[in-house]
Structures are given as C-alpha cells and as structure tokens.
Amino acid sequence: xxxxxxxxxxxxxxxxxxxxxxxxxxxxxxxxxxxxxxxxxxxxxxxxxxxxxxxxxxxxxxxxxxxxxxxxxxxxxxxxxxxxxxxxxxxxxxxxxxxxxxxxxxxxxxxxxxxxxxxxxxxxxxxxxxxxxxxxxxxxxxxxxxxxxxxxxxxxxxxxxxxxxxxxxxxxxxxxxxxxxxxxxxxxxxxxxxxxxxxxxxxxxxxxxxxxxxxxxxxxxxxx
Amino acid sequence: xxxxxxxxxxxxxxxxxxxxxxxxxxxxxxxxxxxxxxxxxxxxxxxxxxxxxxxxxxxxxxxxxxxxxxxxxxxxxxxxxxxxxxxxxxxxxxxxxxxxxxxxxxxxxxxxxxxxxxxxxxxxxxxxxxxxxxxxxxxxxxxxxxxxxxxxxxxxxxxxxxxxxxxxxxxxxxxxxxxxxxxxxxxxxxxxxxxxxxxxxxxxxxxxxxxxxxxxxxxxxxxxxxxxxxxxxxxxxxxxxxxxxxxxxxxxxxxxxxxxxxxxxxxxxxxxxxxxxxxxxxxxxxxxxxxxxxxxxxxxxxxxxxxxxxxxxxxxxxxxxxxxxxxxxxxxxxxxxxxxxxxxxxxxxxxxxxxxxxxxxxxxxxxxxxxxxxxxxxxxxxxxxxxxxxxxxxxxxxxxxxxxxxxxxxxxxxxxxxxxxxxxxxxxxxxxxxxx
Numbered sequence: 001x002x003x004x005x006x007x008x009x010x011x012x013x014x015x016x017x018x019x020x021x022x023x024x025x026x027x028x029x030x031x032x033x034x035x036x037x038x039x040x041x042x043x044x045x046x047x048x049x050x051x052x053x054x055x056x057x058x059x060x061x062x063x064x065x066x067x068x069x070x071x072x073x074x075x076x077x078x079x080x081x082x083x084x085x086x087x088x089x090x091x092x093x094x095x096x097x098x099x100x101x102x103x104x105x106x107x108x109x110x111x112x113x114x115x116x117x118x119x120x121x122x123x124x125x126x127x128x129x130x131x132x133x134x135x136x137x138x139x140x141x142x143x144x145x146x147x148x149x150x151x152x153x154x155x156x157x158x159x160x161x162x163x164x165x166x167x168x169x170x171x172x173x174x175x176x177x178x179x180x181x182x183x184x185x186x187x188x189x190x191x192x193x194x195x196x197x198x199x200x201x202x203x204x205x206x207x208x209x210x211x212x213x214x215x216x217x218x219x220x221x222x223x224x
Numbered sequence: 225x226x227x228x229x230x231x232x233x234x235x236x237x238x239x240x241x242x243x244x245x246x247x248x249x250x251x252x253x254x255x256x257x258x259x260x261x262x263x264x265x266x267x268x269x270x271x272x273x274x275x276x277x278x279x280x281x282x283x284x285x286x287x288x289x290x291x292x293x294x295x296x297x298x299x300x301x302x303x304x305x306x307x308x309x310x311x312x313x314x315x316x317x318x319x320x321x322x323x324x325x326x327x328x329x330x331x332x333x334x335x336x337x338x339x340x341x342x343x344x345x346x347x348x349x350x351x352x353x354x355x356x357x358x359x360x361x362x363x364x365x366x367x368x369x370x371x372x373x374x375x376x377x378x379x380x381x382x383x384x385x386x387x388x389x390x391x392x393x394x395x396x397x398x399x400x401x402x403x404x405x406x407x408x409x410x411x412x413x414x415x416x417x418x419x420x421x422x423x424x425x426x427x428x429x430x431x432x433x434x435x436x437x438x439x440x441x442x443x444x445x446x447x448x449x450x451x452x453x454x455x456x457x458x459x460x461x462x463x464x465x466x467x468x469x470x471x472x473x474x475x476x477x478x479x480x481x482x483x484x485x486x487x488x489x490x491x492x493x494x495x496x497x498x499x500x501x502x503x504x505x506x507x508x509x510x511x512x513x514x515x516x517x518x519x520x521x522x523x524x525x526x527x528x529x530x531x532x533x534x535x536x537x538x539x540x541x542x543x544x545x546x547x548x549x550x551x552x553x554x555x556x557x558x559x560x561x562x563x564x565x566x567x568x569x570x571x572x573x574x575x576x577x578x579x580x581x582x583x584x585x586x587x588x589x590x591x592x593x594x595x596x597x598x599x600x601x602x603x604x605x606x607x608x609x610x611x612x613x614x615x616x617x618x619x620x621x622x623x624x625x626x627x628x629x630x631x632x633x634x635x636x637x638x639x640x641x642x643x644x645x646x647x648x649x650x651x652x653x654x655x656x657x658x659x660x
Contacts, residue, residue, distance in 0.1 A: 015456030058248030
C-alpha cells in the first residue's frame with residue numbers, strides 16, 4: 001500500500017511517517033504543493049493525505065486537479081480549520097474523508113485503512129486474527145465461525161483496535177473515536193471502560209483469547 | 225431637559241421679564257406725554273383768552289361768553305392767585321361716574337373786576353387712548369414672543385437634527401456588530417466636525433476590536449499545529465518499548481493535559497468565530513426537535529450516571545438561526561446538566577412560550593449568577609472544565625438577542641433561554657411531543 005503525505009509541517013510529517021511505516025505502508029513525503037503535484041503526476045497512490053494550507057498553494061486545488069484527471073486515489077483532507085464550510089467543500093470536491101488538526105495517529109491510520117478498503121472492492125473485506133474474524137461489509141464479528149452479538153459502539157471499538165493492532169491507543173484517542181464530535185464536549189472515560197468491559201466479556205464468552213489489554217491505564221492495545 | 229427646551233426656556237424668561245417691565249414703563253411714559261400735550265393745549269387756550277380780553281368790555285358780555293363754553297368757569301374773586309395746572313375729578317351726570325379732568329386756573333381782570341378763570345379738559349378720551357395703546361402694545365408683544373418661540377422650536381429642531389442623528393448613532397453603536405451608520409451631512413460646520421470625529425472614533429474602535437479578535441483567532445489557529453505535533457509525538461512515545469509503569473503514568477498525564485489544551489483552544493476558536501460572525505447561514509429550526517435529537521445523542525452519557533431525563537415540550541418554538549450554533553447552545557447546556565449532576569439525579573428539558581428551560585439536580589450549590597457566564601469562570605471541583613462552555617452559550621444568545629438566565633431553587637439549577645418572539649413561534653403546540 002502506497003501513501004503520499006502532503007504536509008508542510010516537518011515534525012508532524014515525521015510523526016505520521018513513523019506511525020504509518022510501521023503499519024507496512026510505503027510512505028512518500030511532499031512538503032509543498034509543487035513536489036506533491038510532481039509526485040501525483042508520476043506515481044499512483046492508494047491514498048493521499050492532503051493538508052489544505054500549503055506554503056505555495058491551496059491543497060484543495062490539488063484535489064480538484066486530481067479529480068479532473070480522473071485519478072483513483074483515495075484522498076483524506078487534513079485541515080487546521082475546523083469549519084463546516086471547509087469540510088463540506090473538501091468532501092464536495094471528492095475527498096473521501098476529512099480530518100481536523102490535531103488528530104490522533106491511530107485515528108488517521110484507521111481512516112486510511114477504511115478509505116483504501118472502500119476504494120478497492122477487490123481488497124480485504126474481512127480481518128482475520130486466528131479465531132477472530134471481523135466482516136467489514138456485514139459489520140459482524142465471528143469467533144470460531146460463530147457470530148458474536150455486539151453493539152455498534154462495541155463493534156466500532158473492536159475495529160478501531162484491530163486497525164491499530166499491536167499499537168498502544170491512548171484513552172483519549174478511543175474516547176474521541178467513539179464519541180465523534182461529542183468528544184469536544186465530553187470526555188468520559190467511564191464510558192469507554194464500560195464499553196471495553198462489555199466487549200471483552202462478550203469476546204471471552206464466545207471463546208476468544210484476550211487480545212485486548214490495558215497498558216498501565218494509559219491506553220489499550222490489540223495484541224496479536 | 226432637552227437642549228432645545230433649555231434655550232427656549234432662557235429666551236422665554238428673558239422675554240417675560242422685559243415684557244413685564246415694559247408695561248408700566250410704557251404706561252407712565254405715554255401718560256406723561258399725553259398730559260403734557262393736554263397741559264400745553266390748556267396753557268395755549270388760557271394765553272389766547274388773556275390776549276383777547278381787550279375785545280370784551282362789559283360784564284354781561286363776559287358772562288355770556290363764559291356760558292357758551294362748558295369747559296370754562298368764571299368766578300369773581302378778591303384774592304389774586306398764581307396760575308396753576310392740576311388734575312381733578314368731577315361727577316359726570318351723563319356717565320354717572322367720576323371722570324378725570326385737567327384744569328388750568330388763573331386770574332383775569334375785566335372792567336376792573338378780578339375773576340378766577342378755570343379752563344378744564346376732560347381726560348376720559350386720553351385715558352381711553354392710553355388703554356387702547358396699551359392693548360395694542362400687549363398684543364404685539366404677545367404675538368412677537370409667541371412667534372419667536374414657535375420659530376425657535378421649528379428652526380431648532382431642524383438645526384439640531386444632525387446632532388440628534390449623531391446621538392442616536394452613538395447610542396446604537398455596538399463594537400461587535402457591523403453596521404453602517406448614516407450621518408446626516410449638515411450645513412453647520414460644527415456638526416460636520418462632530419460627525420467626522422464620531423465616525424473616526426467608531427472606525428478606530430472597530431478596527432482595534434477587529435484586530436483584537438483576529439489576533440485571538442489567529443493565535444488559536446496557530447496553536448493547532450504545535451498541539452497536533454505534540455499529540456502525535458506522545459502517541460509515538462506510547463509505542464516505544466519497553467515502557468515502565470512510571471513512564472506510562474507521565475505520558476498519560478501529558479496526554480490528558482494536551483487534551484485539555486486542545487479543548488480549550490477549540491472553545492476559544494469557537495468563541496472568536498461566533499464573535500467574528502462567521503456563522504451566518506440561518507435556517508428555521510425547531511427547538512423541541514433539536515432538544516430531542518441532542519437528548520438521544522447524550523442518552524448514553526446520562527445512562528452511564530443513571531440520570532433520568534424528563535421532557536416537557538409545552539410549546540413549539542421555532543427560531544431562524546444557524547443550526548450549528550443552536551446545536552452547540554443546547555448541547556452545552558445539556559452536557560453541563562449531565563456533567564455537573566449527581567449520580568441517580570434528574571434532568572428536565574421544558575419548552576414554554578418562547579422559553580427553553582434546562583434544569584438539573586446538582587452536585588454543586590447555587591452558582592454565582594453574575595459570573596457563571598464569564599470566560600474562564602470556574603466553580604470549585606470543575607478542574608476538567610474549560611470555563612468557556614457557558615461563555616459560548618452567552619455569546620450565541622447575545623448574537624441572536626436571546627436572554628439567558630440562571631436560577632437555583634431547592635437543589636435544582638435552572639438555565640432558561642428566552643427566544644425572541646417571531647411570528648412562527650406563537651402557534652400553539654399540539655402533536656408529536658408528549659410528556660416522556
């Protein structure tokens with residue numbers, strides 16, 4: 001899987017590259033509009049992360065160009081401006097998703113995987129971890145081929161953990177992922193704990209090994 | 225007292241004093257002039273008689289002459305007297321009243337006999353003339369003063385109009401609202417100067433305020449990137465191995481602090497965006513529907529603390545406002561009602577005629593109603609709060625001219641929003657929403 005990151009902020013770029021490289025992505029960097037344009041013309045990517053504000057141009061016009069040239073890349077627009085107008089504009093121009101700074105790397109990773117999965121129908125539609133199978137189309141979880149009844153939040157939680165397998169995901173990242181926009185108003189860890197507890201219990205009862213573990217109260221990890 | 229009336233009041237008192245003084249002065253002056261003229265005529269008459277006495281030779285002739293003229297009386301006398309002029313009154317049988325007269329008395333000698341001659345002149349006509357003159361005088365003065373007042377009123381109003389427009393502009397001027405204030409160009413230099421000065425003041429204040437707001441927005445905006453970097457580095461730090469429990473604790477604390485910073489920054493950004501009027505699109509929104517949607521959304525959090533949510537939608541309220549802002553308004557009040565509740569507590573969401581009330585049982589005692597809507601005002605035990613939630617509520621209300629009030633009664637905290645009355649909002653509520 002090949003990914004292009006268009007981001008002018010060097011340190012943020014480093015973080016994204018480090019995180020995504022260990023997910024076995026091939027990551028290319030473009031710190032400005034010009035480089036990004038050259039790379040897009042020459043190569044094909046599975047997903048492009050596009051910062052809206054670049055020193056030498058508007059990321060959104062790059063997106064426009066991509067769409068005009070019928071490129072098939074999935075595009076996730078990243079912006080420091082959390083305004084609905086920007087979000088709608090980005091999505092209207094054909095972006096697959098929209099992330100606002102600051103975002104969690106685990107969230108970014110999950111979004112990239114989701115975009116790639118949606119873009120490539122021939123791609124992986126089930127995630128299999130030994131006895132645990134997650135059907136991404138039917139949004140169903142099986143343990144030893146037996147369906148496990150999960151609530152939507154529990155399913156989201158499991159998928160988020162699975163997408164970021166073998167990584168510590170901070171409590172904040174999980175809280176934000178689960179509560180979406182409410183997270184700006186609400187950060188209730190009790191809420192995560194109860195969902196986590198229920199998910200673990202259901203998986204365990206279905207005969208699944210304990211893949212999810214807490215890391216010193218700092219976050220959670222899906223160990224496989 | 226208005227400036228206009230003040231000027232008029234001074235004019236009026238000055239005119240009245242002059243007016244009152246003029247009447248007696250005028251009366252005496254005219255009277256004196258009239259008397260003087262009567263006296264001269266009497267003296268002339270007397271003089272003429274003395275001159276013509278030579279033509280009268282006998283006593284009978286004299287008496288016949290004296291009888292001819294009622295205004296002349298002739299009496300023989302032995303004591304010669306000086307000529308004198310005096311005023312007197314005499315009974316007039318014709319008018320049946322005492323009438324004023326002016327008389328001249330002197331001696332003449334006819335045929336060796338000394339006579340006292342008195343010539344009198346009635347002053348009644350003079351008095352009448354005096355009265356008429358006074359009447360005319362008073363009327364003229366009254367008309368003059370009245371006219372002056374009227375003209376003054378009329379002219380002043382027109383003259384001061386630019387001033388009153390400028391005053392009204394200053395009264396309606398609001399820093400945080402864009403407005404084009406129209407000043408009336410005047411032919412009076414002073415007013416033009418005044419308008420220019422006020423306009424300058426307005427534009428300078430607005431400009432300063434604008435810079436201030438832009439600064440806040442830019443500052444919050446610039447902070448996003450370092451916060452994002454910090455967060456990403458923390459996440460990478462979490463992935464390092466081995467990691468001790470002690471390190472994990474520190475990372476966790478950093479992550480928590482960073483989350484608060486991010487939240488604070490987002491709230492600040494939202495505040496400045498509301499103030500910068502960046503939420504301009506509006507829709508007709510149903511408050512009850514929005515409340516229901518938000519309650520559904522926050523239900524899991526309420527359930528988590530075992531809170532009971534009552535809804536009483538007694539009236540349909542519709543507002544024409546930005547949907548995002550109204551959602552934030554309701555969400556902030558609802559989440560506060562959940563967050564600062566006690567476990568197993570209650571929340572009630574009520575709509576009545578144009579008011580939305582969100583009330584909750586609370587973990588805290590009564591809050592300070594004067595300060596809770598201030599920025600960064602926090603009660604004890606609210607360490608996690610940004611202190612901006614209610615400031616945002618207040619700002620949204622200010623933007624749309626809603627009133628927001630806080631009350632505390634019997635362990636319940638009440639937040640009431642009174643929406644502006646719009647024609648759509650007056651319809652009574654019938655279907656769809658019932659007591660939960």
